[in-house]
Amino acid sequence: MIFTTNDTAPMQPTIMPLGDGALLVRFGATLSGAANRAAIAFARSLAELPLAGIVETVPNLVSVLLRYDPRMVQLEQLSGELRLRLYAGDNATLPPASHHTIAVTFGGEAGPDFDAVAALLQLTPAAFTGAHNASALRVLATGFAPGFVYCGFHPPELHLPRRAEVRAAVPAGSVLFAAGQTAIAATAIPTGWHVIGSTTFRNFDPRATPPTQMRAGDTIRFVPAS
Amino acid sequence: MSASLLIRRVGPLTTIQDAGRFGMLAHGISASGPMDQAAYNLAGRLAVAPPGAIEITTAGLDFDVETGPCVMGFAGGAFTVRHNGKPVAWPGTLALDADDTISVSPGANGNYGYLRFDGRIDVPAVMGSIATNSRARLGGLEGRALVASDRIGLIDGYAPELASASAPVAEGPIRVIWGLHADLFPTARDRFVSTPFRISSRLDRMGVRLEDPAGVFTDSAILSLVSDAVLPGDIQILGDGTPIVLMRDHQPIGGYPRIATIVGADLDRFAQLRPGTAVRFRTVTLEHAR
Structure with missing residues (x-):
């Protein structure tokens, strides 16, 4: 079971130009x-049965x-x-996808915001870790930075806004939490999300083909690092 | 045969580029490639060059030819180039030999110039391209800008890149197509096309910030939007009202509202506008974008 948020019917799809070579x-x-x-x-269906003239989906x-x-x-x-x-x-049904299990070290130096996030959610650290890892999430999107993935959605009781302050750089492997989602940074990035932990998993290898392993629509489960 | 160049002096943000690393947006990598594609192509035709160029910035570049010979084509903006101290017309072609020196210094206009060679620039391809991505820090020479004392190897025997001549550079306002969020700017929308903006001094391969002396976007409310795909030429309005045009090393996804997108045919000449230059925008329909 994948938790979702605001799960209303999608609006009628709209097609809009984005400059003169994309839509x-x-x-x-x-x-x-x-x-x-x-x-x-829809992206998967276009990848399976491409339309002439499309060069990237x-x-x-x-x-x-x-x-x-x-x-x-x-x-x-x-x-x-x-x-x-x-x-x-x-377009409401997702085709079968890959599943990933990601081991995360929560809190401590790896997750400087972990304790504050647990407190804001009025949970003990152990209860927050348990609630965070309870359900499988979906990779909602990729592409913000090399190998970066947005995963969601957590149940409403785990929703928190972003931090007021943006950190200029968090290290590769940072596990980020905000807006009902958990994200994984595969490279060092600036972010206003809460840093709750870190993983040794890197969803980016410029020498590999393809350079990332996770696709939008894949399922993901977080487990505590042993 | 092969040649080797020793960089003696180099302006900031000078990078190795090729046509670009396309098809990698889902992996979080924008395509990069030349800020002025037409100038890149012209320099390539002048040198009968395989893919690859040194993209220089306003401060220019000095180098020694350690081993040669090689042929260099150069174009883009208006730089001053000296071959062993003697001025040479820009754009143009030079046959270089060992012990020659080249000095490229600022000229009358433009931000970017291209040096291309009849040998292939000897750096490893990353995801099929040698283009330097300054945001992801990959490609080119160790993913970074060139520095003095770098050596650039050139390897003979590669087929030239075929690029057709570009259409003549248009004049007048920069042409744009209304963007994803143009409707969210009901009052600024009309003023956007009737008011001049100015190129600010904050520009690089990721984006060009504009000055908005008339305050067109000063009172634009900060909008909370779902992040969506970004492409080169997109004009986004930051939370403080600053317009920024996203360029070749753009972030692949953005959450700021976008009022318009510069058409592909006008992005080269926009990239060459120097800080302080006034810039006007004109909207066109898609049928007239090319």
């Missing part, structure tokens, strides 16, 4: 489990980015073919 198919204006699932499913939190070659296909024609796909497809 976005958007399934919502706000983040919801339904819009996220629809975006991932990227699922985002609630949309799919399509870069196209304007010499091969015009926006109007491409939009028409996408609408046919959107009406024909059942």
